[in-house]
Every structure is written in C-alpha cells, then in structure tokens.
Amino acid sequence: MDKITWKCPKCGYTFEADASQAPPETCSMCKEKCQFVNVTCYVPECGFQGQDPRLG
Numbered sequence: 379m380d381k382i383t384w385k386c387p388k389c390g391y392t393f394e395a396d397a398s399q400a401p402p403e404t405c406s407m408c409k410e411k412c413q414f415v416n417v418t419c420y421v422p423e424c425g426f427q428g429q430d431p432r433l434g
C-alpha cells in the first residue's frame with residue numbers, strides 16, 4: 379500500500395496516510411484549517427526517509 383506524507387504548512391506537522399485517503403481539512407496539531415502539502419519522498423536522492431527535504 380502506497381503511503382503519502384503530508385505536511386501542514388502552518389506548523390510543520392507531518393503524518394503518513396494511505397494514498398487512497400485525502401488529507402484532513404483541519405490540522406490535528408495546530409487545529410488550524412490548512413491545505414496539507416504532499417512531501418512524500420519519491421526519489422532516491424532523499425534517501426527514502428519518507429519526506430523529501432527539498433519540499434519540507
């Protein structure tokens with residue numbers, strides 16, 4: 379199952395979710411309504427650490 383790493387642009391909170399799931403409208407960390415950014419690592423350059431540092 380593919381995972382997507384989402385990041386809240388307001389507080390930096392990241393979490394993984396199934397690719398079939400849409401991110402929540404509200405961040406569970408800062409409780410703000412935010413548009414989660416997909417920061418999933420897709421390339422070997424970032425070491426497959428789950429998050430691409432160029433995006434995070």
Ligand SMILES: [Zn+2]
Nearest residue numbers: 386389405408
């Ligand atoms: Zn947040």
